[in-house]
Amino acid sequence: MLSKRLIACLDVRDGKLAKSIKFVDTKDIGDPVEKAREYYLDGLDELVFYDITASSDRRKIMLDVVEAVARQVFIPLSVGGGVRSVADATDLRLAGAEKINVNSAAVLRPALIAECADAIGDQNIVLSMDIKAVEASSQCPSGYEIVIDGGRRPMGVDALAWAREGERLGAGELVVNSIDADGTRNGYAIELTRRISEAVRIPIIASGGAGIPDHLFDVLTQGKADAALVASMVHYGDYRVSELKGHLHDKGVKMRMSW
Amino acid sequence: MTLIIDYDAGNLRSVQRACAEVGLQASISSDAGALRAAERIIFPGVGAAHSAMKSLRAKGLDAALIEAFNAGTPILGICLGLQISLNFSEERDTPTLGLIEGRVRRFRFTDPALKIPHMGWNAVRKLRPHPVLEALTEDDEFYFVHAYYPQPDDPSDIYAQTEYEGTFPCAVGRDNYFATQFHPEKSGRVGLELLSCFARWDGSVDAQ
Numbered sequence: 001m002l003s004k005r006l007i008a009c010l011d012v013r014d015g016k017l018a019k020s021i022k023f024v025d026t027k028d029i030g031d032p033v034e035k036a037r038e039y040y041l042d043g044l045d046e047l048v049f050y051d052i053t054a055s056s057d058r059r060k061i062m063l064d065v066v067e068a069v070a071r072q073v074f075i076p077l078s079v080g081g082g083v084r085s086v087a088d089a090t091d092l093r094l095a096g097a098e099k100i101n102v103n104s105a106a107v108l109r110p111a112l113i114a115e116c117a118d119a120i121g122d123q124n125i126v127l128s129m130d131i132k133a134v135e136a137s138s139q140c141p142s143g144y145e146i147v148i149d150g151g152r153r154p155m156g157v158d159a160l161a162w163a164r165e166g167e168r169l170g171a172g173e174l175v176v177n178s179i180d181a182d183g184t185r186n187g188y189a190i191e192l193t194r195r196i197s198e199a200v201r202i203p204i205i206a207s208g209g210a211g212i213p214d215h216l217f218d219v220l221t222q223g224k225a226d227a228a229l230v231a232s233m234v235h236y237g238d239y240r241v242s243e244l245k246g247h248l249h250d251k252g253v254k255m256r257m258s259w
Numbered sequence: 260m261t262l263i264i265d266y267d268a269g270n271l272r273s274v275q276r277a278c279a280e281v282g283l284q285a286s287i288s289s290d291a292g293a294l295r296a297a298e299r300i301i302f303p304g305v306g307a308a309h310s311a312m313k314s315l316r317a318k319g320l321d322a323a324l325i326e327a328f329n330a331g332t333p334i335l336g337i338c339l340g341l342q343i344s345l346n347f348s349e350e351r352d353t354p355t356l357g358l359i360e361g362r363v364r365r366f367r368f369t370d371p372a373l374k375i376p377h378m379g380w381n382a383v384r385k386l387r388p389h390p391v392l393e394a395l396t397e398d399d400e401f402y403f404v405h406a407y408y409p410q411p412d413d414p415s416d417i418y419a420q421t422e423y424e425g426t427f428p429c430a431v432g433r434d435n436y437f438a439t440q441f442h443p444e445k446s447g448r449v450g451l452e453l454l455s456c457f458a459r460w461d462g463s464v465d466a467q
Binding site for chain 1: 269270272273276277280305306307372374375376377378379380381382396398399400402403404405406422423444445446447448449450451
C-alpha cells in the first residue's frame with residue numbers, strides 16, 4: 001500500500017533558509033544544505049526548496065544550493081520559486097532537482113505547464129497553487145480564489161477550475177497552499193484540500209498551517225491529501241521528522257517507517 | 260567502466276550521484292561503441308516510451324544494448340528503462356526492445372480515489388531471491404512515480420511485487436538483466452544498498 005508522504009519545505013533566500021509568516025515577514029534560520037541532510041537522515045520522504053527571492057542575479061546561488069543538496073540527499077527533491085520558462089526548469093533539473101514547481105508564472109501563462117511537461121515529463125511538474133477563501137461569486141463559484149506574488153495579487157481565477165486545468169495541461173501533482181492558513185500553525189485548510197483532491201486524479205500535497213502533529217493527521221485523512229508539507233514545525237526544532245511520522249503511524253496512517 | 264545510457268530521457272545525474280555515493284564510478288554516455296564496451300550498464304529513464312524508443316534508435320543504442328545483453332554484461336534498468344525492455348508498451352502502442360517477453364500496461368483502477376500516477380513510497384515484496392535484491396528486507400519501501408507497469412509473460416521473470424489496488428510486478432529480470440519500476444537513486448538508504456548490490460553483481464543468477 002502506498003505510504004502518505006511527509007514533505008519539508010525549505011524557503012531559501014540568498015542561499016539561506018528562511019521561514020515566512022503569512023508571506024510577509026521573513027527571517028533567516030539556518031543553512032539549507034545542513035537542514036536537508038538532517039531531515040533526510042531522520043526519515044523525510046521528500047524535500048521542497050522554494051527560492052523566495054528568485055531574482056535573476058540570485059539564480060546561481062539557488063542552483064548551487066540544489067547541487068550541494070543533491071549530492072548528499074537521496075530522496076526526491078523539488079524546487080520552485082520564480083520558474084518562468086523551460087530553460088529555468090532545465091537548469092534546476094541539471095542541478096539535481098527531480099521535480100519543478102511552477103506557480104505565479106503558470107497562472108499568468110498556463111502554457112508554461114504544458115511546455116515544461118513536454119520538456120521534462122508530466123510527472124516532474126508540480127503545480128503549486130496559492131489559494132485564498134473568498135465569497136463565492138460567478139467568477140469563483142467554489143469560494144476559493146487563486147492569488148499570486150506571495151499572496152498579494154488576487155487573480156479572479158477559481159481554485160478548483162485551475163486545479164483541473166493544471167491537470168489537463170500536464171501537471172503531475174498539485175500543491176494546495178492556503179494563504180489564510182499559512183504561518184498560523186492553526187491547521188491546514190481541510191475543506192479546501194479535500195475539495196481539490198476530489199476534483200482531480202493526480203496526487204495532492206497539502207501546505208500551510210501545520211502546528212501540531214494532529215493537523216497532519218487531519219489533512220491526510222479528512223482532507224484526503226496524499227502528502228503533508230511542513231516547515232516551521234520542524235525548522236525551529238519543535239518536532240523531529242521521525243517524531244511526526246511516528247505519530248501518524250501510531251494513529252493508523254500508512255507511513256514509511258524504515259529508513 | 261560502468262556506463263549510464265544517455266538517451267534524452269531524464270535525470271541521469273541523480274543516478275550518477277547515487278552510484279558515486281556507493282563507490283560506483285559511472286560515466287554518462289550516448290555512444291553505442293562505449294555501450295558495447297562497458298563492463299556494467301545502467302539503463303534509467305523517465306518520460307514516454309515512444310519518444311524514448313525513437314531516441315534510442317536514432318543513436319543506434321537499441322542494437323548496442325541488445326548486443327550487450329547477449330554478451331552477458333550486467334544491466335540495471337530503472338523505471339522507463341525497465342518498461343522499454345519488454346516487447347510492447349500500451350503507452351501509445353509502442354513496440355519496445357524485447358529483452359524480456361511481456362507488455363507494459365496502464366493502471367486501471369476500480370477505486371476512483373486511487374491516484375494516478377502511483378507516486379510516492381511503497382513496499383517492495385521479494386518473490387524470489389536475486390543478487391541485486393540481496394539487502395532487501397520486508398519493510399523496505401522505495402520511491403515510485405509511474406502510470407504504467409510491467410507485466411512479463413513468464414512469471415519466473417518477476418522478482419518482486421508491490422501493492423496498489425492488487426499487486427503489480429515492480430522488479431523483473433532475466434539472466435544478466437535486472438530492472439526496477441521504482442527509483443533506487445531516490446529511495447534513501449535502501450535504494451543505495453540496492454545499487455551497491457548491483458555494483459557487485461557479476462550478471463549470473465542461481466538456477467531456480
